[in-house]
Amino acid sequence: MFEAIEIKAYKNDNKLSKIFSNGCLLYEDDEQKVFASNNYSVIEDGKKTFINKGKEIWFFPKNKLFNIMWFLEQNKTLFFINIASPISDKNIYIDYDIDIKVNKDGQYQILDLANFNKNRFLYKYDETIVNNVWDTVDELKKIIKNKEKWFNKKYLENILKNESVYKWINQE
Structure with a gap:
């Protein structure tokens, strides 16, 4: 019913970092692409590193850096x-x-700051990228705190009512 796809993550130097397998595109609109996966596997640096158990919906906003x-x-x-x-x-x-x-209670933890600070030099992030990354972190902190969009219960309930999402969740 849903075609399996891979999502690939690269570093700024165009080196492949991760491959996420067992995903599928549920739908795309003007704002975002919405993927789903059930027990997806992640291949990192050419080696299978882990399988994430359970169902996930993965939002890719088209004009955001996250x-x-x-x-x-x-x-x-x-x-x-x-x-x-x-x-x-x-x-x-x-x-x-x-x-x-982000935990169920809305508390969040920012991870991998040391990696960013190391890799911004290693992969030669330009000043615009660095500034945009920090602006994005600030934007996300506000969105999470204010329970907007993806962090809003009603928004998520509406996502679950989408026909493709509903079919994917309820497939056997």
């Missing part, structure tokens, strides 16, 4: 946000290292 994984069968973490370029038509994005983990 993407958001929503864990439907969550334990403590409800969302995982990658600071990254918008996804391309070929399902590729550039990973800018910083991640944000």
Whole structure:
């Protein structure tokens, strides 16, 4: 019913960083692409590193420097946000290292700041990228705190009512 696809993450020097397998495109609109996966595997640096158990919906806003994984069968973490370029038509994005983990209670933790600070020199992030990354982190902190868009219960309930999302969740 849903065609399996891969999503690829590269570093700023065009080196492949991760391949996410077992995903599918649920829908695309003017604002975002919405993917889903069930037990996706991640290949990092050419080696299979882990399989993420459970169902996730993955939002890729078209004009934002982040993407958001929503864990439907969550334990403590409800969302995982990658600071990254918008996804391309070929399902590729550039990973800018910083991640944000959001728990069910709305508390968040910013991860991998040391990696960003190291890689911004290693991969020669230009000043515009660095400034945009920090602006994006600030924007996300406000969106999370104010429970806007992806972090709003009514918005997520509406996502679940989307025909493609509903079919994917309820497939056997």
